Amino acid sequence: MSDLQSPYAGPHWMGLELSAGSLNGVVGVVEYPPAFDVVDEPDKQSTFTVRRFVEPDLPAIKELDRQALSPDDQYSDEMYERFGAEDYRTLIAVSTGGEIAGYALLDFGTDPVRLRSLAVHPSHRRTGCGSELMRASLLDLSRTVDLFVEPENADAIRLYERFGFSFAGNMGEMPSRKRMLRCDANGATATIRHARPDEVEAVVRLHHLVRATSMPYLPVLHTVQEGIVFFAETVFRECDVLLAERESAIVGYLAYRDGWLDHLYIHPEYQGKGLGAALIERAMDAKDALHLWVFQRNARAIKFYERLGFRLLRTTDGRDNEEHEPDALYYWSRS
Numbered sequence: 001m002s003d004l005q006s007p008y009a010g011p012h013w014m015g016l017e018l019s020a021g022s023l024n025g026v027v028g029v030v031e032y033p034p035a036f037d038v039v040d041e042p043d044k045q046s047t048f049t050v051r052r053f054v055e056p057d058l059p060a061i062k063e064l065d066r067q068a069l070s071p072d073d074q075y076s077d078e079m080y081e082r083f084g085a086e087d088y089r090t091l092i093a094v095s096t097g098g099e100i101a102g103y104a105l106l107d108f109g110t111d112p113v114r115l116r117s118l119a120v121h122p123s124h125r126r127t128g129c130g131s132e133l134m135r136a137s138l139l140d141l142s143r144t145v146d147l148f149v150e151p152e153n154a155d156a157i158r159l160y161e162r163f164g165f166s167f168a169g170n171m172g173e174m175p176s177r178k179r180m181l182r183c184d185a186n187g188a189t190a191t192i193r194h195a196r197p198d199e200v201e202a203v204v205r206l207h208h209l210v211r212a213t214s215m216p217y218l219p220v221l222h223t224v225q226e227g228i229v230f231f232a233e234t235v236f237r238e239c240d241v242l243l244a245e246r247e248s249a250i251v252g253y254l255a256y257r258d259g260w261l262d263h264l265y266i267h268p269e270y271q272g273k274g275l276g277a278a279l280i281e282r283a284m285d286a287k288d289a290l291h292l293w294v295f296q297r298n299a300r301a302i303k304f305y306e307r308l309g310f311r312l313l314r315t316t317d318g319r320d321n322e323e324h325e326p327d328a329l330y331y332w333s334r335s
Contacts, residue, residue, distance in 0.1 A: 048101060048129055050136040053083055053090035060100040068119045091136050093129050104133040112144035134163045144247055148177040161209045164269045167202040168248040181249035190251060190275055192282060195241040200232045202250050210265040217297060218323050242282055244275045254279040261292040280308060289333040296326040305330050
């Protein structure tokens with residue numbers, strides 16, 4: 001939600017419509033590339049029909065898995081037989097040529113709902129197929145959903161983050177993979193707590209996601225790995241870092257220290273629901289005065305801070321910040 005600027009001397013860190021249709025038949029037909037895809041923008045145009053699984057699809061799905069997945073990730077015959085079960089939702093993406101390009105498998109027999117598979121045939125990758133399957137899978141779904149992803153699968157992680165998933169504890173399951181969670185954003189109450197040192201990566205990924213979606217005008221100056229090093233060595237050591245957590249998913253964070261509020265970021269799906277205020281009020285309770293930097297183009301954040309009692313001290317042309325983006329210095333005090 002915010003682009004709070006850090007006054008450190010080092011790196012300057014800142015903070016298609018789909019037709020609903022019936023899930024018993026065709027879910028939607030979408031022309032690509034859709035405007036939604038920012039990270040995974042398709043390389044070529046394709047059109048897909050997304051529909052529910054039917055039994056004759058099974059041989060093509062098995063062949064797709066042989067092409068797309070490692071042997072360890074392929075299902076047993078017993079599992080494949082469950083694709084049409086009542087507590088599973090299996091969606092198929094069909095190309096204009098009639099080929100099954102990908103599929104998504106959701107398990108409604110677990111709590112939360114689990115996205116067990118999102119597989120796309122190699123010849124249909126970077127065509128928007130994965131994004132469209134995600135849209136159709138989550139359509140009208142109000143329940144919390146989780147999934148497990150390989151840590152090195154950066155493209156998949158970015159895709160899931162775009163659809164509202166955040167890193168969460170894996171509860172002892174699949175220790176070699178990372179668990180991600182997408183909470184129901186309705187009535188977005190959250191637990192506010194202090195961050196642990198092992199949560200640096202989750203905080204940095206949230207930081208990057210919010211910048212890309214809420215402040216797309218900012219240049220991308222650092223990688224996630226660079227961010228992890230900076231946050232571990234500087235932010236987590238010099239600041240109090242608070243997290244907003246829902247159902248073990250990190251949906252917001254704030255970093256503050258004596259006299260300064262350095263970072264405040266809320267997941268895009270949870271903005272405007274009071275989480276930013278809940279975090280910043282903790283800092284205001286702990287300190288008598290706070291300064292913060294905000295980009296002038298971030299009008300929504302400026303209104304938010306002014307509503308909480310911050311007042312403008314000065315503006316700059318941005319020459320002193322890493323992004324070279326005009327900014328403004330705000331100040332709040334208890335007196």
